[in-house]
Amino acid sequence: MELKKCPICEGTQFSDVFKTSYFRGKPEDFLIQECNNCELWFTNPRPSDEELGAYYESEDYVSHTDKKETLIDKIYHVVRSKAVKSKVNLIGKYATKGKLLDFGAGTGFFLNQAKTNGWEVFGAEPSQVARKNAKEVHGLDLNNPESLDWEELKGSLDCISMWHVLEHLSDLKGDFKKFSDSLKIGGHLFIAVPNHESFDAKHYGNKWAALDVPLHLYHFKKDNIKMLAENFGFEMVDIKNMPFDSYYVSMLSEKIKNGKGNLFSAFKTGFKSNQKAKGQQNASSLIYILKKTK
Ligand SMILES: [Zn+2]
Numbered sequence: 050m051e052l053k054k055c056p057i058c059e060g061t062q063f064s065d066v067f068k069t070s071y072f073r074g075k076p077e078d079f080l081i082q083e084c085n086n087c088e089l090w091f092t093n094p095r096p097s098d099e100e101l102g103a104y105y106e107s108e109d110y111v112s113h114t115d116k117k118e119t120l121i122d123k124i125y126h127v128v129r130s131k132a133v134k135s136k137v138n139l140i141g142k143y144a145t146k147g148k149l150l151d152f153g154a155g156t157g158f159f160l161n162q163a164k165t166n167g168w169e170v171f172g173a174e175p176s177q178v179a180r181k182n183a184k185e186v187h188g189l190d191l192n193n194p195e196s197l198d199w200e201e202l203k204g205s206l207d208c209i210s211m212w213h214v215l216e217h218l219s220d221l222k223g224d225f226k227k228f229s230d231s232l233k234i235g236g237h238l239f240i241a242v243p244n245h246e247s248f249d250a251k252h253y254g255n256k257w258a259a260l261d262v263p264l265h266l267y268h269f270k271k272d273n274i275k276m277l278a279e280n281f282g283f284e285m286v287d288i289k290n291m292p293f294d295s296y297y298v299s300m301l302s303e304k305i306k307n308g309k310g311n312l313f314s315a316f317k318t319g320f321k322s323n324q325k326a327k328g329q330q331n332a333s334s335l336i337y338i339l340k341k342t343k
Pocket residue numbers: 055056057058059060084085086087088089
């Protein structure tokens with residue numbers, strides 16, 4: 050399916066950025082284009098929602114499983130347990146403790162930690178396997194996003210979090226409106242997404258793992274999120290670097306670039322990316338903290 054209008058500004062003039070390859074299964078090239086008006090990058094053409102399902106079923110889609118396999122997976126799991134605690138601490142610094150929706154909750158690690166810290170939690174997750182896992186591991190009943198009653202949620206939430214989810218949503222503006230409408234005035238939206246302006250993104254170019262086509266439909270930079278936020282009644286409160294992601298994404302990128310993980314090169318690139326991002330909000334992935342003001 051080919052987009053004729055920019056998913057953020059509805060501009061119709063695009064330029065090609067580069068082609069990049071699917072890396073979680075049989076290689077297949079996808080084109081990334083940039084909107085000439087707002088400079089959003091997006092995967093175009095993109096598979097239909099139904100076709101995308103097959104890409105998510107790849108064995109290599111680690112965030113939905115809890116098998117301990119490769120070294121990279123092992124590192125990912127260790128880092129995740131530290132990362133969920135720091136995410137829960139972060140939301141507590143900005144948002145009033147109350148009703149929290151984690152949209153794209155995966156197997157529920159974050160939500161479980163938030164519950165422990167006193168949040169009234171509920172989650173939405175499209176993968177049935179992940180929902181089952183969340184139930185078995187954490188006793189969490191996650192919703193299928195398609196069955197959420199957005200009318201009923203209107204104005205009721207204190208906080209919504211989306212950890213590496215926004216780049217996957219096929220109806221970007223439609224969903225953003227739902228998030229905005231369901232928050233209370235003064236409520237917060239936390240969005241973590243990759244940042245293609247980071248040092249590691251530039252270093253790996255079209256081999257940068259966080260492009261993750263075709264699962265990632267959009268490839269954001271700070272200005273894109275600012276525009277989305279302003280269009281939907283949010284104020285950008287803060288932007289935080291995600292230093293672990295620079296290492297993790299560099300490890301995956303080394304594997305894509307050289308066919309094998311090169312821990313030393315990955316560490317060097319991840320470290321350099323974080324050094325350059327210091328004080329600049331420009332790491333491999335960023336957390337945007339948005340407050341609903343109207
Ligand atoms: Zn645009």
